Amino acid sequence: GENVEQHPSTLSVQEGDSAVIKCTYSDSASNYFPWYKQELGKRPQLIIDIRSNVGEKKDQRIAVTLNKTAKHFSLHITETQPEDSAVYFCAAKQNNNDMRFGAGTRLTVKP
Amino acid sequence: DTGVSQNPRHKITKRGQNVTFRCDPISEHNRLYWYRQTLGQGPEFLTYFQNEAQLEKSRLLSDRFSAERPKGSFSTLEIQRTEQGDSAMYLCASSLGRVTLEQFFGPGTRLTVL
Numbered sequence: 001g002e003n004v005e006q007h008p009s010t011l012s013v014q015e016g017d018s019a020v021i022k023c024t025y026s027d028s029a030s031n032y033f034p035w036y037k038q039e040l041g042k043r044p045q046l047i048i049d050i051r052s053n054v055g056e057k058k059d060q061r062i063a064v065t066l067n068k069t070a071k072h073f074s075l076h077i078t079e080t081q082p083e084d085s086a087v088y089f090c091a092a093k094q095n096n097n098d099m100r101f102g103a104g105t106r107l108t109v110k111p
Numbered sequence: 112d113t114g115v116s117q118n119p120r121h122k123i124t125k126r127g128q129n130v131t132f133r134c135d136p137i138s139e140h141n142r143l144y145w146y147r148q149t150l151g152q153g154p155e156f157l158t159y160f161q162n163e164a165q166l167e168k169s170r171l172l173s174d175r176f177s178a179e180r181p182k183g184s185f186s187t188l189e190i191q192r193t194e195q196g197d198s199a200m201y202l203c204a205s206s207l208g209r210v211t212l213e214q215f216f217g218p219g220t221r222l223t224v225l
Contacts (some may be wrong), residue, residue: 045216046214097167098167
């Protein structure tokens with residue numbers, strides 16, 4: 001089955017700096033890669049996703065890149081703000097299979 | 112609120128008791144997923160439904176766990192003879208279907224087994 005690894009587990013940046021979180025997956029058949037943001041005590045919220053036929057996707061300060069050959073994908077947050085502080089989860093999924101999540105990255109943005 | 116809803120939000124029970132949680136997905140979403148999340152971990156897949164059919168169940172899921180979605184709308188997750196190790200956040204998510212893969216999560220039910 002699919003195995004998703006995520007790193008780093010914690011990341012601390014200064015406000016305005018960029019943050020990068022990386023994930024690797026094991027099953028080359030996975031074709032959908034979402035990123036979720038989870039604030040303390042709240043539900044995971046989808047912030048961006050990418051499909052395997054796309055190499056990069058951007059939405060304002062957030063971007064995701066996918067390298068299918070190397071089976072890794074990354075989340076990039078630019079111009080970080082204190083409200084970006086949360087736990088971020090990557091995930092990987094095939095069409096009719098379950099979604100596997102990484103263990104999460106706790107991002108702290110210091111003002 | 113047209114998002115995914117779950118009830119109850121919190122449940123405290125004694126070891127050995129049975130508990131049942133409910134999930135109401137976004138209307139017209141035909142896929143419904145149950146996950147379990149423990150502190151410091153990502154959501155762990157338990158089972159999912161397409162309409163009323165339970166299509167997949169995690170091998171990690173004990174026989175004490177059962178889920179239903181009788182009319183293809185809301186779903187229930189029952190845990191029988193609860194154990195302390197069952198304490199976790201139980202999350203439900205729904206998605207529109209095969210073409211649209213985005214899953215939208217509910218607020219979760221936090222279970223504490225004493």
